[in-house]
Amino acid sequence: MGDNIYLGDRDAVRTPMQWTPDRNGGFSSGDFAQLYLPAQMDPVYGYEAVNVESQLRNPGSFLHWVQNMISxxxxxxxxxxxxxxxxxxxxxxxxxxxxxxxRDHPSEDGQLTDIVLCVNNLSPDAQPVEMDLSALDGKRPVELFGRVPFPRIGQLPYFVTLPPYGFYWFSLVDELGDDLK
Known part of the structure; x- marks a missing residue:
C-alpha cells in the first residue's frame, strides 16, 4: 500500500498515507501537484482501491490480520x-x-508454564510435517487465532499439513476451558 517504484531513492516508500478513497487518499485536501510526493494512483494498490477506511470495514483485510498478530x-x-x-x-x-x-499463578505450586508451539511453512507449496512432541504428552494444542482445539499430543508423532507459506501457532493446554468444550 502506497509504494511507488517509479520514484527515486527512498521516496518510493514515502508516499502519502492512504486514509480514504477521497482526493489524495484523504492525506491532504490540497492540489495534487502541491504534494511533496504524489499519491499512489495504481489501479490495484492506489488510494482508491487500498486505504485504511476500506481495510477497517473488511474483517479479512491485511490491517485486521496485523492487528490480530499484535493482539x-x-x-x-x-x-x-x-x-x-x-x-x-x-x-x-x-x-x-x-x-x-x-509465570506466577494462584494454584497449588504457584507456577504455570505457558507453552506456544509454532509450526511455519517457509515454502510456496503445501507441506506435511511430523513432529516428535512426546515430551508434551497429554497437552492439547489450541490454535491461537481461531481458538480451535486440535487432537491431544500423545507418544506417536504429531502430524499436520500446512498450506503454502502457512503457519499454525498453538497454545498448549492441559485442559480445555469451558469456552472451548
Missing part, C-alpha cells in the same frame, strides 16, 4: 520473553519451535 503477541508474553527451543523435523521447508515461560 496474539500481547496476550502471550512468551513470544517476547520465553525460552526458545527448535523442534527437529525431517521436512526442511518447515520451521517448528516452542516458546516456554514460567
Amino acid at each position: 496474539a503477541r500481547k496476550q502471550h508474553s512468551v513470544f517476547g520473553t520465553g525460552d526458545f527451543e527448535v523442534v527437529d523435523v525431517a521436512n526442511e521447508a518447515v520451521l517448528v519451535f516452542l516458546r516456554r515461560q514460567q
Whole structure:
C-alpha cells in the first residue's frame, strides 16, 4: 500500500498515507501537484482501491490480520520473553519451535508454564510435517487465532499439513476451558 517504484531513492516508500478513497487518499485536501510526493494512483494498490477506511470495514483485510498478530503477541508474553527451543523435523521447508515461560499463578505450586508451539511453512507449496512432541504428552494444542482445539499430543508423532507459506501457532493446554468444550 502506497509504494511507488517509479520514484527515486527512498521516496518510493514515502508516499502519502492512504486514509480514504477521497482526493489524495484523504492525506491532504490540497492540489495534487502541491504534494511533496504524489499519491499512489495504481489501479490495484492506489488510494482508491487500498486505504485504511476500506481495510477497517473488511474483517479479512491485511490491517485486521496485523492487528490480530499484535493482539496474539500481547496476550502471550512468551513470544517476547520465553525460552526458545527448535523442534527437529525431517521436512526442511518447515520451521517448528516452542516458546516456554514460567509465570506466577494462584494454584497449588504457584507456577504455570505457558507453552506456544509454532509450526511455519517457509515454502510456496503445501507441506506435511511430523513432529516428535512426546515430551508434551497429554497437552492439547489450541490454535491461537481461531481458538480451535486440535487432537491431544500423545507418544506417536504429531502430524499436520500446512498450506503454502502457512503457519499454525498453538497454545498448549492441559485442559480445555469451558469456552472451548
